[in-house]
Amino acid sequence: xxxxxxxxxxxxxxxxxxxxxxxxxxxxxxxxxxxxxxxxxxxxxxxxxxxxxxxxxxxxxxxxxxxxxxxxxxxxxxxxxxxxxxxxxxxxxxxxxxxxxxxxxxxxxxxxxxxxxxxxxxxxxxxxxxxxxxxxxxxxxxxxxxxxxxxxxxxxxxxxxxxxxxxxxxxxxxxxxxxxxxxxxxxxxxxxxxxxxxxxxxxxxxxxxxxxxxxxxxxxxx
Numbered sequence: 001x002x003x004x005x006x007x008x009x010x011x012x013x014x015x016x017x018x019x020x021x022x023x024x025x026x027x028x029x030x031x032x033x034x035x036x037x038x039x040x041x042x043x044x045x046x047x048x049x050x051x052x053x054x055x056x057x058x059x060x061x062x063x064x065x066x067x068x069x070x071x072x073x074x075x076x077x078x079x080x081x082x083x084x085x086x087x088x089x090x091x092x093x094x095x096x097x098x099x100x101x102x103x104x105x106x107x108x109x110x111x112x113x114x115x116x117x118x119x120x121x122x123x124x125x126x127x128x129x130x131x132x133x134x135x136x137x138x139x140x141x142x143x144x145x146x147x148x149x150x151x152x153x154x155x156x157x158x159x160x161x162x163x164x165x166x167x168x169x170x171x172x173x174x175x176x177x178x179x180x181x182x183x184x185x186x187x188x189x190x191x192x193x194x195x196x197x198x199x200x201x202x203x204x205x206x207x208x209x210x211x212x213x214x215x216x217x218x219x220x221x222x
Contacts, residue, residue, distance in 0.1 A: 007058045015055040022051040037080030083193035087171035093189055096152060097163030103135055105159030110138035113145050164201040168194050 007015075022044070029044035056067045100106055142158055143151065155162055170193045181188065 007062050009062065012055075012058045012062045015051070015058045018051045019048070019055045022048040037082070039080065042080050079192050081192060081194070082190075083171035083195070084173060087173075087195070089172040089175040090195070091168075091170045091172055091189075093168040093170060093186065094148070094165070096148065096165040098155060098160040099163060100135060100159065101161035102159030105157075106135065106138050106142070107133070109158050110141040113141050162200075164199070166200070167198045169196050170194050 026041075026044040026048045029038070029040045033041045052067070052069070059065050059067065146154075151158065151160070152162075152165075168189065168191075170190065172193070
């Protein structure tokens with residue numbers, strides 16, 4: 001980084017003072033909290049996290065030094081838990097991102113699946129060929145044949161490259177009626193009802209451990 005892009009010593013000092021002020025506000029909020037999920041404590045925690053991150057960045061940019069502590073950033077925290085203490089039901093929400101790294105491998109695998117289905121169901125070769133000629137169709141064949149967990153464990157075999165993934169376990173008062181949410185399955189995802197979540201990302205070290213956050217929920221932190 002060039003000298004012109006570096007923060008000044010005064011900016012680093014100001015960031016340090018901001019951390020001190022945020023610490024005082026956080027302690028005051030904790031001392032006066034009204035319950036386990038007091039929004040004032042949550043807001044003070046986020047402010048402290050943001051101030052510490054800003055100070056850490058400026059300290060590193062100016063002096064090539066880091067702080068001895070690590071506070072999750074604002075975007076890494078969950079809001080206070082607002083669900084039932086003893087959930088009668090739960091929803092498991094999973095998102096996994098993939099890049100199509102090897103299109104020809106994906107097409108070949110889809111074609112192989114289509115050929116097997118053709119033999120089993122006596123489909124025409126024309127139909128099977130159409131299945132294997134587009135990425136869109138190939139993905140439909142692949143995810144129609146294999147469970148998501150199997151695709152996750154064999155993604156390289158299918159020409160896919162893993163991106164970030166997350167799993168949310170959210171509490172519910174009762175199980176919805178059959179078919180109730182199928183038209184909009186993710187619209188009712190409420191972070192406030194997440195009992196625990198597990199994230200996988202290239203920004204994490206492979207040996208990162210899970211720790212308990214302030215709401216008592218297990219989560220993976222960078």
